[in-house]
Amino acid sequence: MRSSPLLAAALLLLPAYPSLAAAPAEETQVRLVADGILRQTSRRLVDRSTGETFEDSTGLAPKSEISIESKFNAWFYQTWLLADGMRRTAAVLDEPRYRDYGERNLDFIYRHMDYFQRQHDAKMTAAPVGDGKLSPIGFHFQIQALWHTGLAPLVLERWVATNDPKYEPFLGRMRRFLASSPRFEDGAFYRSGKGLMTDDPYMTVPFLVREWKRTGEAGQLDAAIAQVMGTHRLLFDTEHQLLRHIWDVKTRKPAGVFWGRGNGWTVLAHVELLANVPPSHPRRPEILAAFRQHMEGIRRCANPAGGWHQVLDHPESWIETSCTGMLTYGIARGINEGWIDGSFAETARSGWKALQSKVTPEGDLTDVCGSTDTGDLNYYLNRPRLQGDLHGFGSYLLAGAEIVRMQSAKPADPR
Numbered sequence: 204m205r206s207s208p209l210l211a212a213a214l215l216l217l218p219a220y221p222s223l224a225a226a227p228a229e230e231t232q233v234r235l236v237a238d239g240i241l242r243q244t245s246r247r248l249v250d251r252s253t254g255e256t257f258e259d260s261t262g263l264a265p266k267s268e269i270s271i272e273s274k275f276n277a278w279f280y281q282t283w284l285l286a287d288g289m290r291r292t293a294a295v296l297d298e299p300r301y302r303d304y305g306e307r308n309l310d311f312i313y314r315h316m317d318y319f320q321r322q323h324d325a326k327m328t329a330a331p332v333g334d335g336k337l338s339p340i341g342f343h344f345q346i347q348a349l350w351h352t353g354l355a356p357l358v359l360e361r362w363v364a365t366n367d368p369k370y371e372p373f374l375g376r377m378r379r380f381l382a383s384s385p386r387f388e389d390g391a392f393y394r395s396g397k398g399l400m401t402d403d404p405y406m407t408v409p410f411l412v413r414e415w416k417r418t419g420e421a422g423q424l425d426a427a428i429a430q431v432m433g434t435h436r437l438l439f440d441t442e443h444q445l446l447r448h449i450w451d452v453k454t455r456k457p458a459g460v461f462w463g464r465g466n467g468w469t470v471l472a473h474v475e476l477l478a479n480v481p482p483s484h485p486r487r488p489e490i491l492a493a494f495r496q497h498m499e500g501i502r503r504c505a506n507p508a509g510g511w512h513q514v515l516d517h518p519e520s521w522i523e524t525s526c527t528g529m530l531t532y533g534i535a536r537g538i539n540e541g542w543i544d545g546s547f548a549e550t551a552r553s554g555w556k557a558l559q560s561k562v563t564p565e566g567d568l569t570d571v572c573g574s575t576d577t578g579d580l581n582y583y584l585n586r587p588r589l590q591g592d593l594h595g596f597g598s599y600l601l602a603g604a605e606i607v608r609m610q611s612a613k614p615a616d617p618r
Contacts, residue, residue: 227607227610227611229555229603229606229607229610230296230607232559232562232603233292233296233600233603233604233607234296234298235562235566236562236566236568236596236599236600236603237289237292237298237301237566237600238566239565239566239567240275240285240289240304240566240596241300241301241304242566243273243274243275244273244275244276244304244308245272245273246272246273246276246307246308246311247272247273248260248263248269248270248271248272248315248318249269249270249271249272250266250268250269251268251269251270251330252268253268256272257269260314260315260317260318261317263318265318265321265322265324265325265327266322266327267322267327267328267329267330268330269318269322269329269330270329270330270331270332270338270339271312271329271332271339271340273332274332274333274335274339274591274593275308275593275596276308276311276312277332277339277340278312278339278340278341278342278343278353278354279337279339279342279353279354279593280350280352280353280405280406281593281594281596281597282305282308282353282354282593282597283305283353283354283355283356283357283409283597284405284471284594284596284597284598284601285304285305285593285596285597285600286304286305286306286308286354286357286597287305287409287597287601288596288597288598288599288600288601288604289301289304289305289597289600290302290303290304290305291600291601291604291605292600292603292604294604295604295605295607295608296604296607305354305357306357306361309354309357309358309361312340312343312354313369313370316369319340319343319344320344322340323340323341323344328341329341333591333593343373344376345376346376346377346380347380348394349384349392349394349402349403349406349407350402350403350406352377352380352406352407352410355373355374355377355409355410356409356410356413358370358373358374358377359374359410359413359414359417360413362374363413363417377410381407381410381411381426386429387399387433387437389429389432389433389436390425390426390429390430390433391429391430391432391433391434391437392407392430393450393452396452397449397451397452398449398450398451398452398453398458399433399434399437399438399449399450400448400449400450400465400577401434401438401446401447401448401449401462401465401466401468401469402464402465402468403430403434403468404430404431404434404468404469404472404473405468405469405471405472405475407426407427407430407472408427408430408431408472408475408476409472409475411423411424411426411427411430412424412427412475412476412479415427415479416479424479424480424484427475427476427479428476428480428486428490430472431469431472431473431476431490431493432486432489432490432493434446434469434472435469435493435497437450437457438450438457438469439493439496439497440457440461443461443500443504443516444496444497444499444500444501444503445461445466445497445500445501445504445515445516446461446465446466446469446497447459447460447461448460448461448462448465448577449577458577459577459578459583460514460516460517460580460583461504461514461515461516462513462514462515462526462575462583463511463512463513463514463515463523463525463526463527463530463572464523464525464526464529464572464575464594465575466497466501466515466526466529466530467525467526467528467529467530467533467598468529469497470497470501470529470530470532470533471529471532471533471598471601473490473493473494473497473533474494474532474533474536474537476490477490477491477494477540477542478540491542494537494542494543495542495543498533498534498537498543498547501515501530501533501534501550502534502547502550504516505530505550505553505554506518506522506553506557508553508557509522509552509553509554509555509556509557510522510523510527510553510554510557510558511523511526511527511530511554513526513572513583513584513586514580514583514584517580517584519584520583520584521570521588522557522560522561522570523570523571523572523588524558524561524568524569524570524571524572524595524598524599525571525572525592525594525595525598526572526598527554527557527558527561527598527602528558528595528597528598528599528600528601528602529598529601529602530554531551531554531555531558531602531605531606532598532601532602532604532605534547534550534551534554535551535555535602535605535606535608535609536601536605536608538551538609539605539608539609548609551605551606551609552606552609554602555602555603555606558599558602561595562599563590567590567591568590568591568592568595568596568599569588569589569590570588570589570590571588571589571590571591571592571594571595572586572587572588572589572592572594573586573587573588573589573592574594
C-alpha cells in the first residue's frame with residue numbers, strides 16, 4: 204500500500220516510537236487514530252460556563268454546567284464501541300497504552316458517581332459532551348430505550364472481575380429493563396410503539412452473551428440469538444441481501460432504506476454472537492448462514508473504489524465513515540475467523556483504503572453520519588456529515604485491528 208500525502212503529514216504528529224518507521228502501513232494508520240483518542244481523553248470534569256476543570260468532585264456543589272470534559276468517556280453505546288475497538292487494537296498491536304482504555308474511563312465515571320448522583324437527585328440535566336444534546340451520564344440512572352444501555356457490557360465485565368458492589372445498581376436497572384422490554388414471539392426485543400431497528404441488536408447482544416458466559420443460563424444466549432436472527436427474519440431483503448432499517452409495528456412490515464450504519468450495527472452484533480456461540484450449538488449453522496448471506500449483499504454494494512455509501516444502494520450518497528468501518532470489520536473478522544472465505548479479502552482491503560481518506564493529520568475522522576432515526580430516502584441522504592462524531596472511532600479501530608490481523612495472521616481476541 205502506498206503512503207498518501209495525508210498519512211505522510213500525519214506521521215509528523217505522532218509520538219516517537221522506536222519501531223514505528225518500520226511498522227506496516229496498517230499499524231501506523233491505526234495508531235494515528237488511537238493516539239488521537241488518547242490525546243483527547245482527559246478524565247476530568249469541567250464547568251462549561253467558566254472553563255474550570257476538576258480532578259476531584261468531593262464536596263463539589265451540584266451545578267448543571269459541570270459535566271464530563273471529554274466526549275470519549277461519556278455513558279453512551281458509542282463509547283462501549285470505542286472501548287471494544289481500543290482493546291482489540293491493543294491486543295493486535297501488543298500496545299499497553301491502549302490496553303484497559305475503556306476500564307479506565309469507567310473508573311473515572313464511578314470515581315465521580317457521587318457527584319453525578321447528586322446532580323441527578325437535584326433533577327439537573329448536566330451540560331452535554333461535545334455537540335450532543337444529552338447528559339453524558341443520564342442513561343446510567345434511567346434506561347428507557349434499547350439505545351440507552353450505554354456501557355452495560357463493560358460494567359458487567361468489571362463486576363464479574365472485581366465483585367465490586369458499586370456496579371450492582373446499574374446492572375439491576377439493566378436487567379429489569381430487559382425483563383420488561385417488549386419482545387416478538389421469537390424473543391427479539393423491539394421498541395415499544397415503534398418497532399425493531401437494525402441498531403437494536405448491538406444494544407443488547409454484547410450484554411446478553413456476557414450474562415450467558417457468567418451464569419451458564421441458556422436463556423441468555425437464546426435471547427441473544429433471537430435478537431440477531433429476529434432482525435434477519437424481519438428486515439433482511441432477500442433480493443438485495445441487505446437489511447431495511449426498521450420493522451414497523453404499526454404497519455407490520457419493513458420500512459426505511461438500506462442505511463449503511465444500520466446494517467453495520469447488526470453486523471457488529473452478528474460478529475459478537477458468532478464469536479461466542481459454541482460450535483456444537485444446534486442453531487449455529489443458521490446463524491452462520493445468515494451472516495454469509497448478509498456479507499454477500501455487503502460485498503455486492505461496496506463502492507468499486509472502496510467503502511460503503513450512507514445509503515448502501517444509492518451511490519449518489521457519500522462514502523460514510525462509521526458504516527465503512529463496521530462493514531470492513533465484519534468482513535475482515537469473518538475472514539480471520541474462517542466464517543467466510545478469502546475471496547472477500549479485496550473488499551475488506553478496499554474498505555480500509557477508503558477509510559484512510561477520512562482521517563485528518565491529527566487522527567480525527569470526517570464524514571461520519573450524525574445520530575439517525577427513520578424517515579424517507581431524503582432524510583437519510585441529508586443527514587449531517589460530521590467530523591469527530593463518536594460513531595466513527597470505535598468502528599475505525601475495530602476495522603483496523605482486523606485488517607492488521609488479516610494482513611499479518613496475528614491472533615487477537617482479548618476476551
